[in-house]
Amino acid sequence: MHRTYVKVLEDVLDANGTIAAANRADFDRADVTAVNLMSAPGAGKTTLLERSLRWLEGVRVGVLEGDVASTLDADRIAHLHVPVVQIDTDPGFGGECHLDANMVRSALPSLPLDELDLLVIENVGNLVCPAEFRVGEHHRVMVSSVAEGEDKPLKYPLMFRACELVLVNKIDLLPHLDFDLDRYLQNLDAVHPGVERLLVSAKTGEGVEAWREWLVRAATREAVPA
Amino acid sequence: MHELSLASAIVDTVERHAEGRPVRAISLRVGALRQVVPESLEFYVEIVGRDTVCEGARLELEVVPALLACCGVEWEPPSFRCPRCGGGGKVVAGDEFMVESIDVGGRSTEPNRPKEDAACIART
Numbered sequence: 638m639h640r641t642y643v644k645v646l647e648d649v650l651d652a653n654g655t656i657a658a659a660n661r662a663d664f665d666r667a668d669v670t671a672v673n674l675m676s677a678p679g680a681g682k683t684t685l686l687e688r689s690l691r692w693l694e695g696v697r698v699g700v701l702e703g704d705v706a707s708t709l710d711a712d713r714i715a716h717l718h719v720p721v722v723q724i725d726t727d728p729g730f731g732g733e734c735h736l737d738a739n740m741v742r743s744a745l746p747s748l749p750l751d752e753l754d755l756l757v758i759e760n761v762g763n764l765v766c767p768a769e770f771r772v773g774e775h776h777r778v779m780v781s782s783v784a785e786g787e788d789k790p791l792k793y794p795l796m797f798r799a800c801e802l803v804l805v806n807k808i809d810l811l812p813h814l815d816f817d818l819d820r821y822l823q824n825l826d827a828v829h830p831g832v833e834r835l836l837v838s839a840k841t842g843e844g845v846e847a848w849r850e851w852l853v854r855a856a857t858r859e860a861v862p863a
Numbered sequence: 864m865h866e867l868s869l870a871s872a873i874v875d876t877v878e879r880h881a882e883g884r885p886v887r888a889i890s891l892r893v894g895a896l897r898q899v900v901p902e903s904l905e906f907y908v909e910i911v912g913r914d915t916v917c918e919g920a921r922l923e924l925e926v927v928p929a930l931l932a933c934c935g936v937e938w939e940p941p942s943f944r945c946p947r948c949g950g951g952g953k954v955v956a957g958d959e960f961m962v963e964s965i966d967v968g969g970r971s972t973e974p975n976r977p978k979e980d981a982a983c984i985a986r987t
């Protein structure tokens with residue numbers, strides 16, 4: 638049978654990477670630190686942002702809401718009186734399970750980048766796809782709630798390895814759960830040894846100050862411990 | 864789980880290289896660390912590829928095993944921790960996701976599967 642091979646040798650995500658680089662250049666030009674916040678659905682991304690973004694020590698913060706299916710999260714953030722833009726790109730085929738660089742790019746003109754120091758991008762709740770698609774962020778942070786079980790790092794190493802900070806959320810629930818925190822942290826270290834982690838509760842506010850400090854350091858471009 | 868998103872990226876990549884010629888086969892190298900389920904990827908490439916040059920193309924998928932290295936030793940996951948120093952180690956192999964080549968030599972005669980709803984099932 639006649640076969641005509643064309644060498645391609647191209648990373649499948651190159652096209653996304655090119656657009657991500659353009660976003661990154663825009664962030665850098667405006668001196669904005671971009672943080673991509675990822676998690677499984679309902680881990681507490683929006684609640685944590687509600688808790689932490691008010692009065693962020695002079696840091697001017699904006700939020701890009703990736704929840705493409707509704708404006709619920711954007712409405713919650715709007716109460717904080719910070720600029721919030723909802724990604725309104727018509728999600729491409731299967732696109733509503735994560736943000737990609739192009740979706741973020743299309744939202745940038747709606748954001749006052751020059752007036753911001755920090756942009757938090759709340760990704761779509763999903764423990765897999767967002768880890769594959771960089772959007773031009775400087776930092777990738779994930780929220781992992783104790784309600785999800787200790788085995789999650791082992792089951793979703795891609796996401797746990799992609800981030801540089803893990804916010805272990807909902808620790809107020811620990812007394813009520815059959816969740817072995819030590820085992821969880823061992824599993825975390827097995828897939829991403831030494832990754833920075835903060836134990837937090839968006840509900841009680843425990844640990845949230847450390848997360849706010851992390852954000853301030855990131856926004857002022859102090860070396861964030863990797 | 865995220866094979867649908869990746870299938871779109873594959874089809875985009877192939878379309879840019881096929882220059883309008885119908886594609887018989889797509890040769891892919893996928894690292895084990897990418898958490899891809901081959902059957903699922905095949906399924907979605909077929910759906911996303913409809914009405915493109917990829918329609919009916921066969922997926923030739925080579926899974927590259929994961930290998931990590933640190934302190935002069937190499938090891939395989941599940942643990943990513945260096946057995947010597949406990950550090951993170953470097954991924955030597957297993958994180959690739961590359962279209963190696965495509966076969967544009969003539970038309971595929973394989974029948975298509977029936978159209979299915981391709982809503983994202985990737986939410987976990």
Ligand SMILES: Nc1nc2c(ncn2[C@@H]2O[C@H](COP(=O)(O)OP(=O)(O)OP(=O)(O)O)[C@@H](O)[C@H]2O)c(=O)[nH]1
Nearest residue numbers: 677678679680681682683684762806807838839840
């Ligand atoms: N007990 C407890 N509940 C929490 C905490 N953080 C969030 N929740 C609850 O968890 C649910 C989901 O929180 P969200 O902040 O909407 O989660 P999300 O990650 O933004 O969800 P999606 O955007 O839909 O993926 C809500 O009912 C919150 O009140 C916490 O620290 N403790």
Ligand SMILES: [Mg+2]
Nearest residue numbers: 682683710759
């Ligand atoms: Mg939310």
Ligand SMILES: [Zn+2]
Nearest residue numbers: 933934945948
């Ligand atoms: Zn080592």
